[in-house]
Amino acid sequence: xxxxxxxxxxxxxxxxxxxxxxxxxxxxxxxxIGLAWALSLVAVPSGGAHHEPSHRIAGPFMADISPTAxxxxxxxxxxxxxxxxxxxxxxVDAFEEAYVTARARQPLYQAKLTDAVLHTSSQKTxxxxxxxxxxEVFRDELRVxxxxxxxxxxVGDEHAPEGGHAESGLRPGRSSAxxxxxxxxxxxxxxxxxxxxxxxxxxxxxxxxxGDETDLFVSDARGKGVYVxxxxxxxxxLGRVPLGTFGRVRNVYFNTLLTQ
Numbered sequence: 001x002x003x004x005x006x007x008x009x010x011x012x013x014x015x016x017x018x019x020x021x022x023x024x025x026x027x028x029x030x031x032x033i034g035l036a037w038a039l040s041l042v043a044v045p046s047g048g049a050h051h052e053p054s055h056r057i058a059g060p061f062m063a064d065i066s067p068t069a070x071x072x073x074x075x076x077x078x079x080x081x082x083x084x085x086x087x088x089x090x091x092v093d094a095f096e097e098a099y100v101t102a103r104a105r106q107p108l109y110q111a112k113l114t115d116a117v118l119h120t121s122s123q124k125t126x127x128x129x130x131x132x133x134x135x136e137v138f139r140d141e142l143r144v145x146x147x148x149x150x151x152x153x154x155v156g157d158e159h160a161p162e163g164g165h166a167e168s169g170l171r172p173g174r175s176s177a178x179x180x181x182x183x184x185x186x187x188x189x190x191x192x193x194x195x196x197x198x199x200x201x202x203x204x205x206x207x208x209x210x211g212d213e214t215d216l217f218v219s220d221a222r223g224k225g226v227y228v229x230x231x232x233x234x235x236x237x238l239g240r241v242p243l244g245t246f247g248r249v250r251n252v253y254f255n256t257l258l259t260q
Contacts, residue, residue: 055186059093060250065104065146070256071117077125084121084129087255090146094247095185103150116145126259135257142252151245153179153226155190164229168192168237173215173227181224185244190218190228194237201225201243 070087074080092100103109120141128134155172156165164171170192181188181201191200200206204220209230219225226243 055095057093057095057184057247058097059247060091061094061097061100063090063092063100063104063150064088064255065090065113065150066255067110067114071114071121073118073121075121075126075129075259076123077127082126083260084124085256085258085260086117086121087257088117088142089253089255090143090150090249091251091253092150092247092249094151096246099246100150109149112149113146116149117142120145129257129259135254139252139254143249146252147182147249148177148179150249151182151247152177153181153243153245154185155226155228155243156241158185164232165241167234168194168239168241169232169234170241171229171232173217173229175215175217175227179226181220181226181244182248183224183244184248185246186242188220188242188244190226190241190243192233192237192239192241194233194235199228199230 064087066087066089070085073084073086075082075084090100094100104113120138124134124138129138152161153172153176154161154163155176156168156170157163161172161176170190188202193199197209197211198206199209199216199218201218202220204218204225207216207218209216211233212231214229214231215227216230217225217227
């Protein structure tokens with residue numbers, strides 16, 4: 001009996017290390033899986049889609065938007081006998097610094113910038129601009145007026161705000177400058193179904209169209225919207241059209257502000 005028990009004990013002893021080895025290997029596999037899962041959480045950002053580095057807003061950048069002689073404006077009140085001499089710099093965020101500097105140099109945008117400054121300034125009185133609080137109000141009004149000029153809404157075209165979306169034929173509307181949606185490009189989109197003649201901005205309501213509108217207003221759930229031209233759409237297009245601005249004006253700085 002003792003001789004028979006010895007082989008059984010030896011067999012049991014040899015089986016125990018194998019079992020421990022199997023448990024150890026199993027634990028190692030589980031550990032590797034856990035490590036891979038943890039690394040995946042680090043490697044993949046939460047929150048859904050993310051932008052490529054080139055699509056991230058940068059800045060702040062500074063741009064001089066004044067003509068050489070500055071802006072000369074007749075002020076309101078007192079029979080128009082007072083005037084303002086003004087030179088401005090703007091602080092902006094943009095996808096590319098060259099975008100805003102190019103706008104400031106183009107004759108078309110120089111004319112639009114001058115018009116925005118003159119329109120805003122001519123409504124001010126000398127008393128308002130000689131007052132510290134009044135100047136801060138004026139500064140913010142200029143920021144609001146200059147923002148859509150320096151950063152117009154692009155509809156599908158990453159290069160020119162006057163251009164359109166090549167795949168769908170959608171273009172900015174005639175009143176695009178009055179668009180109230182000021183979100184960044186790559187973060188907003190129009191959902192367009194040409195066959196059903198429906199268009200929707202982000203999470204807004206669907207808007208129907210006939211197909212000959214050149215100034216159709218489409219808004220999001222908050223009522224902010226854009227004007228688009230649907231008169232040249234491609235019949236078979238069904239998809240999304242990116243839209244938005246390529247930056248924003250953060251602040252306005254007075255290089256010169258003299259009232260007389």
